[in-house]
Amino acid sequence: MWVEYKEAPNLIIAEMWKEILEGEGLPTRLLPQGDISEWSETAPFRVMVPRGREHVADEIMRKL
Numbered sequence: 001m002w003v004e005y006k007e008a009p010n011l012i013i014a015e016m017w018k019e020i021l022e023g024e025g026l027p028t029r030l031l032p033q034g035d036i037s038e039w040s041e042t043a044p045f046r047v048m049v050p051r052g053r054e055h056v057a058d059e060i061m062r063k064l
Helices: 011-023 054-062
Strands: 002-008 029-032 045-050
Touching: 002 011, 002 054, 011 029, 011 045, 011 054, 045 054
Parallel strands: none
Antiparallel strands: 002 045, 029 045
Protein backbone atom coordinates (compact mmCIF):
# COMPACT_ATOMS: atom_id res chain seq x y z
CA MET A 1 0.00 0.00 0.00
CA TRP A 2 1.28 3.46 -0.93
CA VAL A 3 0.75 6.68 1.03
CA GLU A 4 1.30 10.30 0.06
CA TYR A 5 4.58 11.58 1.43
CA LYS A 6 4.89 15.04 -0.16
CA GLU A 7 3.30 17.21 -2.81
CA ALA A 8 5.66 18.58 -5.43
CA PRO A 9 4.72 21.77 -7.31
CA ASN A 10 5.62 20.26 -10.70
CA LEU A 11 6.96 17.14 -12.44
CA ILE A 12 10.60 18.26 -12.40
CA ILE A 13 10.67 18.64 -8.60
CA ALA A 14 8.73 15.39 -8.16
CA GLU A 15 11.23 13.49 -10.33
CA MET A 16 14.15 15.01 -8.40
CA TRP A 17 12.68 13.84 -5.08
CA LYS A 18 11.92 10.42 -6.56
CA GLU A 19 15.51 10.06 -7.78
CA ILE A 20 16.88 11.01 -4.36
CA LEU A 21 14.60 8.60 -2.48
CA GLU A 22 15.13 5.71 -4.87
CA GLY A 23 18.88 6.36 -4.85
CA GLU A 24 18.75 5.51 -1.15
CA GLY A 25 16.75 2.34 -1.81
CA LEU A 26 13.23 3.59 -1.03
CA PRO A 27 10.64 2.70 -3.71
CA THR A 28 8.71 5.77 -4.85
CA ARG A 29 5.78 6.51 -7.15
CA LEU A 30 4.55 9.78 -8.64
CA LEU A 31 0.88 10.59 -9.19
CA PRO A 32 -0.39 13.79 -10.80
CA GLN A 33 -3.00 15.82 -8.93
CA GLY A 34 -6.38 16.66 -10.41
CA ASP A 35 -8.30 15.50 -13.44
CA ILE A 36 -6.56 13.62 -16.26
CA SER A 37 -7.32 16.51 -18.64
CA GLU A 38 -5.22 18.82 -16.44
CA TRP A 39 -2.10 16.64 -16.28
CA SER A 40 1.08 18.30 -17.54
CA GLU A 41 4.65 18.92 -16.46
CA THR A 42 3.52 22.01 -14.58
CA ALA A 43 0.74 20.25 -12.61
CA PRO A 44 1.38 19.37 -8.96
CA PHE A 45 2.40 15.76 -8.30
CA ARG A 46 2.06 13.56 -5.22
CA VAL A 47 5.18 11.69 -4.14
CA MET A 48 4.10 8.29 -2.79
CA VAL A 49 6.12 5.92 -0.58
CA PRO A 50 5.22 2.53 0.93
CA ARG A 51 3.06 2.74 4.08
CA GLY A 52 5.19 2.62 7.21
CA ARG A 53 8.30 3.90 5.42
CA GLU A 54 7.55 7.61 5.75
CA HIS A 55 10.13 7.89 8.54
CA VAL A 56 12.77 6.53 6.14
CA ALA A 57 11.82 9.19 3.58
CA ASP A 58 12.07 11.85 6.33
CA GLU A 59 15.60 10.73 7.17
CA ILE A 60 16.67 10.75 3.51
CA MET A 61 15.20 14.22 2.90
CA ARG A 62 16.72 15.54 6.12
CA LYS A 63 20.18 14.87 4.67
CA LEU A 64 19.62 17.42 1.90
